[in-house]
Amino acid sequence: MRPRLGWIVSGILLVALVITGVWGYNQYMQNLDYNNRTNNLYEKSFYELVGHVNNIETELSKMMVSSDQGQNIRMLSNVWRQAESAGSNLGQLPLRHMALDKTSTFLSQLSDYCRYLTIKAGEGKPITIEEMENLKELYNSCINLANELRFLEDRVNNGAISWQEIRDKGNQSLEDVSDDLVTKQFTKIEETSIKYPTLIYDGPFSDTLLKPKKLNIQGDNIDYKEAEKIAIDFIGKDRVEKASRGAETQGTIQSWGVNLETNDEEGSFYVSVSKKGGKVISVISEGIAQDAQIDYKEAEKIAKDFLDKKGYKDMEITYGQHHDGMAVFNFAFTQDDVIIYPDLIKVKVSLGTGNIVGFEALNYLTAHRNRSIKEPKLSLEEARKLVNKNLDITSERLAIIPSEGGDEILCYEFKGKFGEDNFIVYINADTGKEEDILKILNTDNGTLVI
């Protein structure tokens, strides 16, 4: 009897062992498979990065000796495209951000600068000597980057670098100073080789744009008590039940934070009030969704009246949308019938209660000033002739729009239809250049502009 039971028990254990073994082996194989796949993705990103940078180097070197405008456009657009791809490959490497900071900026700016030059050359304008000098410097940095990358490539090729290891190190949150070779190498690239010229051009990464926005508010500094009073008045004394000190901001935009509890169902509000001049910059609330009691049109009027009451006169609605019982409206300032899009304020209204539940005026408070709008060089008729004949124009007016580089451009704004679709076309009021085309989407949730 006894020995038999022993056999049975050991039999069961044996089966269990075999099952665990099979299971463990499967796990191991699966793990290996996943490891290989992620590793392959890292390798692909790295090799593509090296390839792109090498191509950029070649194209830029050809640029140095070419004098044909058509060739230049082709090469510039090539660099633009390759630098863009290189940047996205770089972002896929498992390296700490600090190690890639400058390399990434370099690639972004190179791509953007070449895009700017491509567009410029496409308009038939010659590339200036200064711009050529900038390109030459970018080219020199690119040679260095390509050399360092080739050194790394050798190491990757002979297996001295394991992405898995680097990744595991990188995952230890933000531990300081790593000593793996790749990070070191990239840090070296950062320290020595990348010197890019201060690029003066009008693009999204121009150096002027990297400087942070500053509030354009006059007035004395206020203390927290005053800020709290301003915040309560802004939301409405009758709505506020309790106020307490909230998070304040440092840096270029300095503000007091006020937390407000309201007596209606919107819950708590966070109001940010500028330390200088005591202006409300933004209001954020939890915005709990409720059943709609008022319609979109009513909400629009509530938003407009609210701005009037708070001293923001001459604001015109530009577009709006609604989601989950909340409507968000964008307003732009108008002066002498010219709509000024950089002076933007957003107002959020609850369709349940008809109350203001959000407000954002950072753009307005940084951009707004007394402008003297110059007479446009082109007349409305002249500008209209420059609009594509396919567009069936429904309205036209003068507008100031922000450029990618942060400047302001005076334009004629033509709204019109092409087939079923609505478009807005902006024609520069001085040069006649078509600055922008927007497509308007009328969705169930309101008007969107893209």
Place this chain on the structure above:
Amino acid sequence: MKAKQRLLVISILLTFLICAALITRSYFLKRDVEAAAIYWGMTGDKVYEVQQKLKQWGYYDGPIDGIYGAKTFDAVKKFQAKNGLAVDGVVGKQTAAAMGINLGSTSGGGTSTPSRGGARNEGDVYLLAKAVHGEARGEPYIGKVAVAAVILNRVKDPRFPNTIAGVIYQPGAFTAVSDGQINLTPDEESLRAARDALNGWDPTYGAIYYYNPAKATSSWIWSRPVHIVIGKHHFAK
């Protein structure tokens, strides 16, 4: 006696073998994904359509947001029960036909255009909400808006990838992505926070980093100027 014991042994062994078969099966076979159906967890235009129909007919009283959640699930079940269909909460062929919806291609929220600044579509809102939910669950509402704003600020910054997906899935950038928490279904609050951030609200006024001082050990991150402290997170530039 002996026969009984033998029976016992055999049944134990059988149980083990069945378990083993089940375990290995689940590792070897990928679950069959039901093609062309709309079910819990999906997002996109088709879900919109379902929600709209159900709301029209009074089965559904939640938001029409294109996200198949608990409320939509319940509404679909109600609809199926009322119309004599199999009650499983999945909009399959028959349920779709009863609703008058063409299943055809069930697309996700749509593709995003690779322009700097990102595209504004429901897919982006959802992805951003997932990141917020994974990173800032339990934080106050403005803390959630702030996390979403940091991601959007990175998209605009030349030092980071230039799409929302690129920034979120940058290796090692966010812990919620590394440990898989990003795959949780975002709650309504995260969706609202994501939408607020896409609409331009940014309580940090331009921060591109944040860290939890109780966890971050890097001296580098401590050296960044802190803009605002919300909940557990320090937001820095």
